[in-house]
Amino acid sequence: MKALKFVLLSLYIGIAIPAFSTYVWTQKASFPGAARVELATFTIGGNGYISCGIGYSNAKYNDCWQWNASNNVWTQMASLPSSPRYGCSGFSINNKGYVVCGWATVSQQLNELWEYDQSSNSWTQKANFPGSARYTATSFVINNLAYVGLGYTPYFNDFYKYDGLTNSWTQIANFPGTARQNASGLSLNGKGYVIGGHEDANNDFNDFYEYDPVTDSWTVKPNLFSNGRFGATEFTFNNLGFYGMGGTYQTNFNDFYEYDPVSGVWTSIPSISGFSRKSSGTFSIGSAGYVYGGNFLNGLLSNELWELSNVSAINDVAQVSSVVYNSTTSHLMVNTHLSKPTILKIYDIKGKWIQSFSIRSGQQNVMLSLRLDPSVYLYQFNNGVTGKLVVQY
Secondary structure, three states: OOOOOEEOOOOOOOOOOOOOEEEEEEEEOOOOOOOOEOOEEEEEOOEEEEEOOEOHHHOEEOOEEEEEOOOOEEEEEOOOOOOOEEOOEEEEEOOEEEEEEEEEEOOEEEEEEEEEEOOOOEEEEEOOOOOOOEEOOEEEEEOOEEEEEOOEOOOEOOEEEEEOOOOEEEEOOOOOOOOEEOOEEEEEOOEEEEEOOEEEOOEEOOOEEEEEOOOOEEEEEOOOOOOOOEOOEEEEEOOEEEEEOOEOOOOEOOOEEEEEOOOOEEEEEOOOOOOOOEOOEEEEEOOEEEEEEEEOOOOOEEEEEEEEEEEEOOOOOOOEEEEEEEOOOOEEEEEEOOOOOEEEEEEEOOOOEEEEEEEOOOOOEEEEEOOOOOEEEEEEEOOOOEEEEEEOO
């Protein structure tokens, strides 16, 4: 017979516990439109937007959809009033969203810039991108100025800065690395970053560059890893950068990393469970990053939306007295003092969701059937209480 073993690392009334943090992926409402890749994305307030892209049977789109973070609902908005396109880039500045460049047909690359106004649900064409027409360009935003460059037709290494207040473009220092397309761009602490991309079917990059707008100069940073890739996922929140997945023409990857610009350190974190993917759409809202869709390499496209967020311990919370696991009976015993219904979620130490439980208001001693192997687990209530649970036999 197994020995009874109670292990408790929890939140007691009036007693602080050491803080810990990890990342958790949570699946949100799937996109209701046609599945697609190589789309444009941007964020305005608490809403994420996706527009354009290419789907099954080479279908191209110019529609636009809004995802509201507070109610987890998708809503179709006004379509971009121009040709369907894909391989376009998106960014947001001054509370407006933008779609730039792209590919309408094999013989029609684009240098158009379109501005989306959330308040009027309308599009306005702005000053054309001044470089050669292209698709799969890279963009990032620093201090409400957008930076767009690289891309294909053929490969480019030029970069330009866009000021939405004056509707004007200015060329900046060329990207110093090999000309490329489908590279990732993000910005942190007043600097811009370009990661990866590819030049052709057999030349995938893993290099990493930092752009300083004050000196208009680029600096080579240490490579992240050995696997060059394109079409990766990137976003920022909490003053940290996040990058991963993507792939080559031969394979896709499912790894994911956090970048701290202060220490210059990359840290491996959990990735989305299931298929590896590339050419997803990404945006950030508040303290979370989001990944839409992607190409699974087997011909299938995803319509999933996933959220990456940080699970952090909260000290001195009086609503949850204890969370205890009884390994003899395989039950989770929760002592609560909740005035509202809540959801308890259990994750493994890598942040992968295991099971969720509903707890009614007024319940105080709750016994939940749950089989856990010996390991370290994380729990999270939807009122913000989190903790760590160690299971031993």
